[in-house]
Amino acid sequence: LARVSATTTPAAPITATGTASRNVDGQAIAITVFSTIRPLRNLLAPIPGRAFLPLLFAVTRRVAPLTATLRQLSFIHFARWAVITKLPYNGPPQRQGRLRYPHMYFESNFNGGWEEYIDAFSHILTRGMTAFWGSSYGFPKPLPTAPFKKYIQDNETEADHYYSAYPDATSTMIQRALVLDDKLAALKRDAGAMQPDAFAAAYRRFLTDVQHCL
């Protein structure tokens, strides 16, 4: 029968580095960033962000290839962007009214190192980053990465409590496990009705097929 090289241990070593401990739960890292959007256009954003970002969000949601680039960053679990122009009013002493500037909220849930995450964002999503943050005050372009990392650090807020339902798992591990589980379901369904030799052949095919998931 086929030999397998399943050397990966299920609980991978913790790789969360480069950020405050309160931003970490096991393998998962939280990043929380606010940026202030310019009211007028600038060199990086020919259309003012207040008008451009909602349009960009709508197009990105509808055009799959745009989010496909984000999928290349296989260490992200969930990420989101939101533009905030007004905060819900809850009565005094809260101040009522619109904010002077729109503000962009960004959060990500990922695994690995903080620095490597920003590096990957800068190098793989260079144009997308400029589209998202180009209208924000102080945005220094994604490359080179050192000024961009400083920009993110300056605008980042540390989490007070961060929770992951599966802290031992990386996003890649989860995506592989989901693929494996679906393929395993088919083999489990058919295994009992097969002759031993047919089962062994099917198992070999299965192992070859899911080798990258183990």
Add this chain to the structure above:
Amino acid sequence: MRSSANVVGQAYAFMAMTPVKPGEEEALASYLRGLRAAGPSPLERLPRTHLARFVIVPDFHNDRSWKQRQEEHLDCQYLIFTSNFDGDLDSYLDELCSELAGEAAQIWGHCIGCPEQTSGGALKRYLKHNQINTGIFFAAYPHATTAKVKRSLRSRERMIEFARTSQGLDAAALQQRFLREFGDGG
């Protein structure tokens, strides 16, 4: 008004941003930061939650070198709660307002406008009132529930172990062992 941009697949991105009562910032921060040491996160009692966070935002960042026309400061500190969870918002908030009623008094009880009764419909209305809609929500595995993720991770562990320890078995022994390990819905 709720937005469809909060949803990808079966996953929902919720965000509430609530103003912290002046003078109560430290008490709130201390409580939230102490949750980790106090035992399992209370969010574990919401089994549809994938990843969630509480963040106290003290102010917006201003920098003179940015040549911002005017600085902008928050009028008070704000508490952000975001959650990436399975299914629809209403039933999730119902669960949250029931399961976390005790903790909610120590969390949103420090926020302006929070109802005295920090549970049930009153808390749910408060959180929905303070919801911030998402512009773009990205989920790497948007169709997998938390339960499915956990089940698949366990399955993967078992498969790795099975593949490692079943090498060299003949066909009949391999099949018997596989059925023992994974048969009957295992």
